Structures are given as C-alpha cells and as structure tokens.
Amino acid sequence: MTREEAIQKLLEIDDEFKSWYEEHQELKWKVHKLDKHYPPDPEIEAEEERLKRRKLYLKDLMETRIREFMSKHQ
Template sequence: MTREEAIKILLETDDEFRKWHEERQELKWKIQKLEKHYPPDPELEAEEERMKRRKLYLKDLMEQRIKEFLQQHQEQ
C-alpha cells in the first residue's frame, strides 16, 4: 500500500484524521491570506506564527497516524 492510498483511506474512514486535515487546509488558506497583508502588523504576524505552529503540529499528528496505519497494514 502506498502512502497516498493510506491517506485516502484515512480521510474516508478516520473522523479525527479528516478533522485534522480540514483544519490544516483552513490554516494554510488563512496563512496565505495573512502573508499578503501589507504593511506588516505585529499582531497579525504573531497570529500568523501561531497558525503556522498549529499547522505543523497537525502535520505531525497526521504523519504519526499515517505511519501507524501503514505499519498495521504491512503486518497483515
């Protein structure tokens, strides 16, 4: 099973994984919007940094779930 197949299955069957994915996509869109804001505003920059950290955290959670899923299905 490929990584892409695992992600597709997780998105279809794992509600928590799907929630993480959707939140991450939303954060990506919001970050892109904030990056276009000019002139830079310290408050907005702090918010952007917070969103980037959350997005990275979600990525780590998703990567761990993908790894576990692939290991489980490799053993079968």
C-alpha cells in the first residue's frame, strides 16, 4: 500500500483524520493568502504564525495516523 492509497482510505473511513485533513487544507490556503499581504503587519504576521503552528500540529497528527494505518495494513 502506498502512502497516497493510505491517505485516500483514511479519508474514506476515518472521520477524525478527514476533519484534520480538511482543516489542514483550509489553513494551507489561509497561510498562503496571508503570506501575500503587503506591507507586513505585526498582527497579520502573528496570525500567520499561529495558523502555521496549527497546520504543523495537524500534519503531525495525520502523519502518525498514516504510519499506524500503513503498519497495520502491510
């Protein structure tokens, strides 16, 4: 099973993983949008950092779940 297949299967069967994935995608879009803001603003930069930390946290959760799933289904 490839990593991509594991992700697709988890999106189908694991509601918690799916919500993490969807939130991660939304944060990715928001960070990208904030990254384009000019001139830099301290409040916007602080919000961007907060979103990046949450995005990274979600990525770590998903990576752990993917590894667990792949080890069980090999």
